[in-house]
Amino acid sequence: MVRQASLRSDLESITGVENTRSGSEDIAVDGLTPEAVARPTTVESAAEIIRYANAHDLAIIPLGGRCHRSLGNVPSRYDIALDTTALSAIVEYEPEDLTITCQAGITLGALRAATGAAGQMVPFDPSIPDAATVGGVLAADVWGPARMSLGAPRDFTIGLRVITGDGVVTRAGGRVVKNVAGYDLCKLYIGSLGTLAVITEASFKVQPLPKEARASAFEFASASDACRVPNEALMHALAMRSAAVTRTGERWLLSIVIGGAPSAVERSAREIAALASDAGGEEPAEPVPALEQLVACRLSMLPSELPAQLETLASKLGAYASLVAYPTLGAIRAGLLDAGALERASLPGVARVIEAAPPEAKRGIDVFGEPPASLPLMQAAKEQFDPKAVLSPGRFVDRL
């Protein structure tokens, strides 16, 4: 362990005085504030910081837009914040190739602007905020209701450049849309929450923006009626981008985004309205303002089990929770006013991940729930990629 003053000056010698500062509240993770923040401007200096941390037994947490840092267990140690936001260049973008390569510190907002100008998009969920960085979204594997049409990050990421926990700069995948050479380590890094490697560059498949998009909403008396509509619409191949069911008072609100070619949007809107009407759907009343979510969790289940589970959750949680269900995907997000409700926001036999909670509520529990059966393989991977547990120690499944 090095003393604070020498840590600062050592980091300054790696990334420069102007890119180093003392730790502060704004980069805290679960209430822990690091000694120092380094904002490397090159991949090589980022790797040097990681090697430095290995040599001095220091713990690093990589941070981008800090939009999803509430995910994960309370870190066991946190000495250096590795701010990736200076690595924000678009490295290569050829719209006709339908691929893009960018550095991981670029914000989704900047990426959306660059691809939007060419009538294209990297298919990240539209609900992810513009301030989020590519690296953070990949590390946290963030997805939302549009996963049903756009896929998850694992589906459209074709290559990554990362620095492993022991400081090796390495590539996985490539820049072409189809590639089966070698192990697909992109899959391993995506969703690893900065516990195996720091992502510094990513290549994606891009796709054309929908020519037209429109939203429609219907209210139902039961969760199962609301959930049946998008599942039927999916079987009819209607042009649905996303579907979400939320609790509004005593009723259930189905919100659907339709997108694609104008003719497809027109027909899909008509047919979805007919399906909704057959299921007893009505024009929604005044929207109920969403609760501010201080505590949030996500539950995974089969789509067929979802309506009943949604009703159960609603009756367990009462009015002071916002529930958003993705009926075609089989996931429910619950926003809770306080951590006390977490206990009630669980269902027997259903996998749950707590996505946000105050640190005092997170301590003593594993926010990822029961470790999966494949935990020994995950532990072995952690040992291989981050042998000295320098990266985000304690934050992942089973406190890896």
Next chain:
Amino acid sequence: MAASLVKDLQSAIGKKYVLHAPEDLLVYEYDATIERGLPEAVVLPQTTEEVAAAVRIARRYGVPVTARGSGTGLSGGAIPCEGGVVIVTARMDRIIKLDAENRLAVVQPGVINLDISKAAAPHGLYYAPDPSSQKACSIGGNVAQNAGGPHTLRYGSTVNHILGLEIVTPDGEIVTVGGETIGLPGYDLTGLVVGSEGTLAIVTEIVVRLLPIAPATITLLAIFDEVLEASEAVSAIIAAGVLPAALEMIDDKTMRAVEPFVNAGYPPDAGAALLIEVEGLDEETREQADSVRATCEVAGTREIRIGMSPEDRERLWAGRKGALGALGRLAPSYYILDGVVPRTRLPAVLAGVYEACERYNMPVANVFHAGDGNLHPNLMFDDRVPGASERVLELGEEIMRLCVDAGGTITGEHGVGFEKRNYMSWIFSDDDLEVMARVKLAFGAADSFNPGKMFPSSKGCGEVSSRMRSAIAKVGADAYV
């Protein structure tokens, strides 16, 4: 040792399902490549427990294990190149569950790819990845190689359609990774095992995603005078905002080879044809077809044929599907390459391929997934002519170099196997390969599962080139890539 290895396998799996007589083993020494590797024993288990038992027995004797599906692979993935035990999944051929409501199926690895779609069809669903050997290839082999196919362009490869796996690790443990639901916590080991070419685990159960069958599909065949016009049209179609379900190219050599057998109606003087498929809702599909047609006309197509009915569409596909079988009649041997380049580099790389083949005086036919930039040059030669095999491999290497230099890769869907293991260092640094090797360590695999595959070999040059020579593909008349 071999005798007691066989005896132990027999007591675990049943005498009838352990092959050890030399004449029985011969069947399992090759796949769709002509590389050979003779196993010491072949087992045909029916259950996951039997697979795990076979793995543990092989481990006890210190011999490697190679899993094998239908043996249709094009990179030597199923060849036991260091001997040992071959586990054949052919008897693990049950569709365990077809859950139409949740749009998924749980299948054993020996299930034939197309049989999943056949079983799902009554529910309006299908399994999207369609490698060209889908009537014969097993889903387990598809998972091992992360198989692609013509419709990868829109729907992605095998990995995009796998939710979870049951695997047997090199220790003989049975482990579940992923599951039937999405968003499960932990590292994405499912995504890691898919495409690991049988080197990390043996897959014994697979959860596949099923997709709704599109209500409308239109197939277009656009004939061009020049292959370069056709390859430029590929980018133009996509630039117009259309993402077809499939976008295939058939060059003049292929068309002329196919015509006598398939009667596809290809004009004898045409330079290339594009086969384009669009699908979705009726209106949208018609609009996309109109857009594709307009783009092809601007690009200089001389004739466009459109198929709306299943029969008409099948007829348009016939030439594409019959291509490899027809090419097989032109020369005693041929060597199929599998490179990928960025779409916009397709015209330049294709020109480079023709130039190189001309320089080698080696006939080449190109029939491939143009929309993905996934080239399949088929080099035709006579392996009985002294030196011909060496020259074809040299040429193949030069073509792979063209792909890599254009920013592409050495395999889009066939896998590395050992055919291309020494090209891995063209696209990955020593550090990259070392980091990949860590995954093997994490799985405890060392070299117990499918040794000699995927990673550059430290074996001597003579050894390598003899393996390379024998990796030249020799496939049946009804095969196609």
